[in-house]
Amino acid sequence: MSRRKGSCLCGALRYEIEWELEGELDGVWLCHCSNCRKASGGTGNAIVIVPRERFFWVSGEDHRVTYELRPTYSITRCKTCGTPLPAEEDETNVYLTAGTLDDPIGVGIKTHIFCGSRADWDHDMDGVRRFDERSS
Ligand SMILES: [Zn+2]
Numbered sequence: 001m002s003r004r005k006g007s008c009l010c011g012a013l014r015y016e017i018e019w020e021l022e023g024e025l026d027g028v029w030l031c032h033c034s035n036c037r038k039a040s041g042g043t044g045n046a047i048v049i050v051p052r053e054r055f056f057w058v059s060g061e062d063h064r065v066t067y068e069l070r071p072t073y074s075i076t077r078c079k080t081c082g083t084p085l086p087a088e089e090d091e092t093n094v095y096l097t098a099g100t101l102d103d104p105i106g107v108g109i110k111t112h113i114f115c116g117s118r119a120d121w122d123h124d125m126d127g128v129r130r131f132d133e134r135s136s
Pocket residue numbers: 008009010011012013078079080081082083
């Protein structure tokens with residue numbers, strides 16, 4: 001079992017997850033619900049579900065701010081840089097924001113949820129222009 005690192009944009013918050021072999025955990029989930037679209041400002045949230053006992057704060061755990069937005073929806077961000085952070089939403093799992101991972105995890109997107117709430121501009125990437133960096 002190896003540890004994979006993650007952090008927020010400013011580096012105040014750092015965490016690690018214990019990650020075994022590819023396929024052991026359930027890949028990346030993309031949530032397209034309207035709450036996640038608003039909270040991320042993009043297509044939604046990219047989440048990795050990690051068992052609580054495999055998630056470890058390294059620094060900055062007290063540097064988080066949580067917004068309770070709906071009875072069943074809250075977001076947690078870094079106080080300094082606003083990065084959306086892993087949310088500890090239930091007793092069993094941590095819902096880790098995949099974009100905060102610094103290390104590769106060896107598994108890709110496996111699941112899309114709330115596809116019925118997808119924005120009309122959020123469609124499959126087949127046939128869409130792609131660039132390794134910003135286009136000129
Ligand atoms: Zn930060």
